[in-house]
Amino acid sequence: MKRQQFVVIGLGRFGSNLALELMDLGYEVLGIDRNEELVEEMSDQLTHAVVADATDEEVLKSLGVRNFDCGIVAIGNDIQMSILAAILLKDLGIKTVVAKAISVLHGRALEKLGVDRVIYPERDMGIRVAHQLVTPNLLDYIELSKEYSIVEMNVPACLHQKSLGDLNPRARFGCSIVAIHRDGGILVAPTAMDQLTEGDIMVIIGAKKNIEQFETILN
Numbered sequence: 001m002k003r004q005q006f007v008v009i010g011l012g013r014f015g016s017n018l019a020l021e022l023m024d025l026g027y028e029v030l031g032i033d034r035n036e037e038l039v040e041e042m043s044d045q046l047t048h049a050v051v052a053d054a055t056d057e058e059v060l061k062s063l064g065v066r067n068f069d070c071g072i073v074a075i076g077n078d079i080q081m082s083i084l085a086a087i088l089l090k091d092l093g094i095k096t097v098v099a100k101a102i103s104v105l106h107g108r109a110l111e112k113l114g115v116d117r118v119i120y121p122e123r124d125m126g127i128r129v130a131h132q133l134v135t136p137n138l139l140d141y142i143e144l145s146k147e148y149s150i151v152e153m154n155v156p157a158c159l160h161q162k163s164l165g166d167l168n169p170r171a172r173f174g175c176s177i178v179a180i181h182r183d184g185g186i187l188v189a190p191t192a193m194d195q196l197t198e199g200d201i202m203v204i205i206g207a208k209k210n211i212e213q214f215e216t217i218l219n
């Protein structure tokens, strides 16, 4: 199968790190920025890096942007530029357009333009770090909706060698352990027989209030 191709518009802090990670993951990345220095810095690390104004439709057409599978508008601070670039990517017919928003209103505007996924990196990272700071075993936190989330937590000593059947988080707390990371591998959809080991990482899904209740027994 053909590797997916990404075009990243704006190679600032967010866009450059996103582009580099996609490269690391083995995908093809075209980076576009109007800042020559940034493009030069990235040019030998991306498949292609081009100095261009992403609000110039003819330039985007000549770069063949319409043939990419996914376009990411990583311009945040200049909301006008972000919106113009998003409109052009949608008009060019790229299958999936993702855009970074720096405020709720910016995000709403992007959604109204039909952007497929709006991301709020600063807001989301702030929320994640806050949760990590107050919950000692918490490794990661992903908000699914206002009510639901997925968290990754270290298995503490008090759960060592407990089976999921003994622990029974679904009946006791209303949340489920959906995967366990162990020794570099992952056990997806563990059964009641599977045992936890101190140092494993468990992935829990459920309503936030239920996960919080579960967390109280871990401390």
Ligand code: ADP
Binding pocket: 009, 010, 011, 012, 013, 014, 015, 032, 033, 034, 035, 038, 052, 053, 054, 055, 074, 075, 076, 077, 078, 081
């Ligand atoms: P970050 O906070 O991730 O660094 P910024 O919004 O500060 O994000 O950076 C956005 C990048 O997008 C900058 O490098 C800027 O040069 C680039 N950029 C802004 N407008 C355009 C445009 N019209 N065409 C191409 N690149 C642009």
